[in-house]
Amino acid sequence: AEKTGYPAEMLELDMALDTDLGIDSIKRVEILSALQERLPQAPVIKPEHFGVLHKLRDIAAFLAGTSDGRPESGRSATGASELLGSTQQFARPNQDQPVDTDGSLQTLSASLERSILRVAPLTNASARPLLRLQPGALIWIASEDEALSGALVQRLRMRGYFPRCLPVAELCRQERPALLGALVIVANRQPEDEAFLQHALFGLQHVGPALRAAGSQGGALFVTVSRLDGAFGLVDLDAGRDPFDGGLAGLAKTVGQEWPDVHCKALDLADDFADSDQAAAALVEEMFCSGPVEVGLARGRQSTLERLVQPWKTGTTTPFQPGEVIVLSGGARGVTAEVAVALARAFRPTLILLGRTPEPAPEPDWLAALTSENEIKRELGNRANGSASLKWVSEQYRLVSAHREIRRTLARIQDTGARVLYRAVDIRDATAVKALLTTVCQQLGAPIRGIIHGAGVLADARIEDKTVEQFERVYTTKVAGLQALLRAVDPNELRVLVLFSSLSARFGRAGQVDYAIANEVLNKLAHQQARRLPHCRVVSVNWGPWDGGMVNPALKKIFAQEGLSLIPLEAGANYLVEELRSAPGDAVEVVVLANGAATAKERASPLPSSGRSSV
Missing domain, CATH: 3.40.50.720 (NAD(P)-binding Rossmann-like Domain)
Structure with a gap:
């Protein structure tokens, strides 16, 4: 009542903080933090609890010690602590030599x-540890590029896996297997649009339990393949091509934060390979290598992105x-x-x-x-x-x-x-x-x-x-x-x-x-x-x-x-x-x-949502 201005007699235990009281996540943090200060003997409210204490009754039960605040149905909450996921694939950026600056710039x-x-050559690629799936693992290739998909199938069969091709839009309609060793989403050469990215996300959502199950039993891969310029648009992006498939990298990097048992790669494929088989060979070789999440592939060249x-x-x-x-x-x-x-x-x-x-x-x-x-x-x-x-x-x-x-x-x-x-x-x-x-x-x-x-x-x-x-x-x-x-x-x-x-x-x-x-x-x-x-x-x-x-x-x-x-x-x-x-x-x-936001294990830092971005 004190933090919201609502009379105490109007508040009921089964009221939801968001839908009934209009309390956004920012106000929720403020309320729960104040409760913690006033009830120091109560169970500690941690950031991961913020996303699961939805009703006043939930909060009361947690503070009384009759609820552990864990999400239902085995789902994990997205709290501030968890959202601050590390991005270990990025080393501390290189430093240029300092230059003279005036007072305001100082x-x-x-x-x-x-x-x-900037684009940096990927060195010592052959020395990187290899990733392996369970023998005979099922791999789905979601793409409308029949030539490249067919070449990928042949390459993956040679490694002892069982690949299957299907359109990206069909992912959500498929019966989900118990285990899925890998999901590879490949953009077309022609420009993609919002619908493609939506199909990719919700197709992944549909098969996610099978991927995660495989990950917990020996390994799983999630790979996205954009078709910009082999350097994520930084070198030779076609100004006439809408680069919507560039959003696939954001998908892969986020999956890596949320599903640590699934190894994720965001690959960008150039259009300069002699044929689909050469392109498929480069893709398969890289998807089974550890190392950076973002890797660009062009004929005779592998690269990654680094901050300078x-x-x-x-x-x-x-x-x-x-x-x-x-x-x-x-x-x-x-x-x-x-x-x-x-x-x-x-x-x-x-x-x-x-x-x-x-x-x-x-x-x-x-x-x-x-x-x-x-x-x-x-x-x-x-x-x-x-x-x-x-x-x-x-x-x-x-x-x-x-x-x-x-x-x-x-x-x-x-x-x-x-x-x-x-x-x-x-x-x-x-x-x-x-x-x-x-x-x-x-x-x-x-x-x-x-x-x-x-x-x-x-x-x-x-x-x-x-x-x-x-x-x-x-x-x-x-x-x-x-x-x-x-x-x-x-x-x-x-x-x-x-x-x-x-x-x-x-x-x-x-x-x-x-x-x-x-x-x-x-x-x-x-x-x-x-x-x-x-x-x-x-x-x-x-x-x-x-x-x-x-x-x-x-x-x-x-x-x-x-x-x-x-x-x-x-x-x-x-x-x-x-x-x-x-x-x-x-x-x-x-x-x-x-300054001070990036450490040796650089961290991404989301703000709980109030429906408005603070960027």
Whole structure:
């Protein structure tokens, strides 16, 4: 009652925290942490319990010692501790020699670490230990490429296995075997789309129990094969080919985090092999080798991806003149709000902020006088004459809070002398986005010079619990949102294109398979657009978690216990300003971490979902 503002007499033990009370996972962490402090003799509430204590009765039983808080039906919970899965396949990145920096860049260097991705030759490939499945193991090859699939079948039979080919879309319709030694998902040479990635994820979900069972009895493989350029799009990506199959790497890396008994490989196959048999030989040889998860295969060449830390350098370009138009998706709150303020201070542009929250109207006098969460919720309930559910009250409070934050952001931007407009739109709706931006540009009499695509939603759930609705919402916000923005602008007028990606894509993250897939697609689309728009500075930033937005003191405490550093809001926003001063053609895919976030066993760090991304 104290933490939510609900009267104690209205709370019932069988109320669910989310569906009945509208309590998101961030507030849940705050409540459970406060309970732990007040009841120090009660069983310790660990991060892995957060995902399974759904009702007030569950919490009471756990604190009373009559429940162990473990998930039902043998499923494992996705808690903060587990979600901070290590990414052991990546060594500490190489360091460039330091260079002189001015004071502001020295401040950024003290707070953040910027690294770029580069392709590195895979050395000592023949010395890597080999992986073996049980003799006669069943292997499914999911692909529509008949020539390559047929060649894979022959190669796998030579090793004593029993391969079977089927279309990716048919995976979910198959009777699941008791044991499946390997699942190999191969993209086509022709561009894939969202449906392919959806079939891949939910096909894997369907056969997952058979894979995991085989893994616990002697070994199992999950292998994805994209068809970009043999270097994950970093070397010779065809600008005319949509690189959606690049999302397969996000799938494989997340499976590796969630299912440790299944060995995972994300392979990218070039199109320069003499024939399908040569390509199949390279694939089979690599899929049974230990070593990096991500391996690129081209004729006579094996490579992997590594991070190279680059020191901060003073940019030489001024991407925007005062008054020029920049569009930011992701709303006027949290991370994107801080970025908008930093852009306003640096360039004095005209900012168009696009978000899901309805545009705020002036508050009535009775509401304007209230400040605390408890006061606002209590008055909302009173004015509904007792007819409102607690969930409705919580939703209305969140809307009030969001509107207030939007107003504060707009005021901060206006105080810099920049012009700002906030508009509500579904970023996934290409028609609505184009109509809105066309109207705004006509009113302003100016083209759009910059796009910063920061919109994103989270729907955390383990692979076995993921739903189609969750995948579509998470994926389309990132990918369809970017496509909608690009279709709404004149590409010849665009000088800057920034995409907000995530460590979920770079390293994989338990509970966020859809987010990892979507952001990996975003990374590859950035490489595509950089080739299409050589005059434009294109960059996809794989952010670590930020210290702001939905990170409250309770979450900070948990992250500190896990040794995870958070990106300071101001430092992250100022970094992006400096990144935009780089010339077109600079690094396309970058990783930004808070200093101290990467250890010898680099960690990916998800934030529990409140339905809004903190990146």
